[in-house]
Structure formats: structure tokens, C-alpha cells
Amino acid sequence: MDLTRRQKWRIEKIQAERIARANRAADNNDDDVKLNDENSQTGLVITRYGQRLLVESQSGELYQCTGRRNIELSVAGDQVIFQPTDNNEGVVTALLPRDNFLTRAQKLIAANIDELWLVVAIEPHYQFELIDRYLVVAENANLPINIVVNKIELSDNFDQVKHDFSMYESAGYNVRYLSVNEQTNISSFKTQLNHKTHIFLGQSGVGKSSLINELIPDLNLRVNEISTKSKLGKHTTTNTTLYHIASGGDLIDSPGIREFQLDDLTNQEILSGFREFKPFIGRCKFRNCAHIKEPKCAIKTAVEMGDIHPKRYHNYLQLIGV
Numbered sequence: 140m141d142l143t144r145r146q147k148w149r150i151e152k153i154q155a156e157r158i159a160r161a162n163r164a165a166d167n168n169d170d171d172v173k174l175n176d177e178n179s180q181t182g183l184v185i186t187r188y189g190q191r192l193l194v195e196s197q198s199g200e201l202y203q204c205t206g207r208r209n210i211e212l213s214v215a216g217d218q219v220i221f222q223p224t225d226n227n228e229g230v231v232t233a234l235l236p237r238d239n240f241l242t243r244a245q246k247l248i249a250a251n252i253d254e255l256w257l258v259v260a261i262e263p264h265y266q267f268e269l270i271d272r273y274l275v276v277a278e279n280a281n282l283p284i285n286i287v288v289n290k291i292e293l294s295d296n297f298d299q300v301k302h303d304f305s306m307y308e309s310a311g312y313n314v315r316y317l318s319v320n321e322q323t324n325i326s327s328f329k330t331q332l333n334h335k336t337h338i339f340l341g342q343s344g345v346g347k348s349s350l351i352n353e354l355i356p357d358l359n360l361r362v363n364e365i366s367t368k369s370k371l372g373k374h375t376t377t378n379t380t381l382y383h384i385a386s387g388g389d390l391i392d393s394p395g396i397r398e399f400q401l402d403d404l405t406n407q408e409i410l411s412g413f414r415e416f417k418p419f420i421g422r423c424k425f426r427n428c429a430h431i432k433e434p435k436c437a438i439k440t441a442v443e444m445g446d447i448h449p450k451r452y453h454n455y456l457q458l459i460g461v
């Protein structure tokens with residue numbers, strides 16, 4: 140259903156009033172969870188399944204909520220205003236403004252993220268095109284991005300792996316090499332994660348849920364066996380879900396993608412997804428330079444001068460379909 144501008148404006152106005160009312164109530168009775176006569180309170184969306192939301196109150200109780208009609212869909216990481224009803228159920232009545240959000244294939248994934256970790260693995264073996272696609276999506280969401288290479292104990296040529304990822308390091312990404320199974324570099328990784336909201340993204344079967352299980356003891360998220368024949372994961376995680384670290388900070392687990400869910404990326408998104416290209420954009424001879432065959436192209440010159448890794452440039456051309 141398409142809403143007219145006037146309808147949208149009215150909904151926004153109603154939401155703004157609800158948020159203001161809840162804030163006023165919060166100011167008036169600081170340590171009382173019953174915020175006003177409507178019993179509204181702010182909560183954190185933990186996960187969404189279909190039309191239902193799992194919302195955590197500020198005192199840490201969980202409520203199964205439905206969204207009020209005409210409220211924009213909320214996702215893990217969202218702050219909302221909700222009204223508890225019976226049996227730990229409730230109704231979400233407003234969505235608080237987001238700092239940021241991540242979408243994949245036109246679908247909202249999570250909101251209010253501080254850092255994104257792109258997880259890849261030795262098996263299923265990382266593919267540059269897929270890595271670059273994920274990076275383009277994340278760069279366009281304007282999030283700090285890091286790369287985790289998991290299952291390093293399965294590599295019989297670790298020097299090659301390091302060489303492969305050196306181009307991402309020289310592009311400015313922090314790359315960490317881990318093995319969940321052998322506990323390699325896990326404890327130093329843990330110290331990075333406190334007091335922020337981190338999302339783990341990446342292909343199915345790379346070990347996102349395994350890693351989160353390792354970082355949050357007693358969580359016991361379901362992880363799956365990789366089919367030995369295809370070496371592909373079986374898509375174990377189905378809902379994007381936020382988990383608290385006891386010492387502070389949150390981790391968001393997300394399901395791996397399937398091939399047919401790949402994003403339709405525009406050339407403009409692809410270009411701004413290659414972060415090391417940025418200093419050179421706008422410095423080509425032609426204003427509408429596509430950085431393919433044009434003379435005096437600043438991007439191509441940067442490749443020749445060694446300021447852009449040739450493989451990254453090659454990946455860029457591949458993504459824009461040249």
C-alpha cells in the first residue's frame with residue numbers, strides 16, 4: 140500500500156507525539172517502568188520474525204510484540220516505544236530515530252550498528268567477488284568495517300591467504316585471522332568487542348554463529364554441519380538477532396545470503412563501495428569518466444602508480460560488468 144504524503148506526514152506527527160509523551164513521562168518518574176497512563180516504555184528490538192518483534196524492556200524483560208499498523212517495520216537494534224499487555228506481550232507504537240541501518244537486497248537487516256565484521260572462511264572458500272559485494276553494501280551504509288578470516292586451521296597455504304587479504308589491508312580494512320575450532324586469536328578478538336554494537340555478516344557456513352557462541356558463553360546458537368560433498372553451508376541462522384555480551388556490548392548474528400539474494404548494485408554504489416578509490420574520484424580528465432578506457436583517468440593512474448591494488452581495480456570492473 141502506498142501512503143500519500145499527507146498520510147505519511149500524519150503518521151510521523153503521531154509518532155513524534157508518542158515519542159515526546161514517553162520522554163516526558165520518563166523525565167517525570169525516572170525509576171518507574173510504568174511511564175504514563177498508557178504504560179508506554181522504550182525497548183530494544185532483539186529480533187523480528189515475520190510480523191512479530193521480540194522487544195527487550197530497559198529492565199531486561201522480553202516482550203513478544205506486534206507492530207501498530209502504519210508504523211515503519213523495525214529490526215534488530217532498533218529502539219522503539221511499546222506498550223506491554225498481558226503475558227509479556229505488547230504493542231509497538233513508535234520507532235525512535237535511527238543512527239544508521241543496513242539493508243541487503245532492498246531488505247532492512249539491522250539498525251543502530253557501531254561496527255560491521257565481514258566474516259569469510261577457508262571453507263566455504265572466500266571469493267573476491269562476494270567479498271567485494273558485501274563491502275560495497277557495507278560501505279554504502281557508512282559503517283566502520285572489518286574483515287574476519289575464519290577456519291584458518293583448514294588452510295594449507297596460509298601465506299597465500301595473507302597475501303590475498305593484503306589488498307584489503309592496504310585498502311584500509313582491519314583483517315583478523317581466526318579459528319573458532321582451535322581458538323586461534325579468539326581472546327584478543329574478544330577484547331575488541333566491548334561496549335559497542337557489532338554485526339556479523341557473511342556467506343552461509345563461514346562460522347558467524349559459531350564465533351558468537353565462542354564470544355558469549357552459554358549462548359548455544361544453532362550451528363550447522365557443512366555438507367562434505369558441496370562444502371557449502373546449509374543456511375542455519377534464519378533471523379537477524381541481537382545478543383548481549385555480559386561485560387557490555389552487543390553482537391548481532393545474521394543469516395548468510397543465497398546467490399539469488401545478491402543485491403542489485405548501481406554503478407554509483409559500486410564506485411563508492413571501493414573506499415581506496417575515494418581520493419581519486421573527481422580528478423579524471425572527463426567529468427563523466429567511468430574509469431574504464433578513458434584517457435587521463437585518475438583511478439587508472441592510481442592503479443599504475445601502485446596506490447590502488449590492480450586486483451581491486453579488476454574486481455571493480457567485474458562488478459560493474461566490464
Ligand SMILES: Nc1nc2c(ncn2[C@@H]2O[C@H](COP(=O)(O)OP(=O)(O)OP(=O)(O)O)[C@@H](O)[C@H]2O)c(=O)[nH]1
Nearest residue numbers: 319320344345346347348349362363374375376395
Ligand atoms: N574447521 C572449522 N570449522 C568451523 C570453524 N568455525 C565454525 N566452523 C564450522 O562451520 C560450520 C558452519 O558454522 P555456522 O556458525 O553455522 O556458520 P554461519 O556463518 O552462522 O552460517 P549461517 O547461519 O547459515 O549463515 C559449523 O559446522 C561449524 O562447526 C573453524 O574455525 N574451523
Ligand SMILES: [Mg+2]
Nearest residue numbers: 347348375376
Ligand atoms: Mg549462523
Ligand SMILES: [Zn+2]
Nearest residue numbers: 423428430436
Ligand atoms: Zn576515471
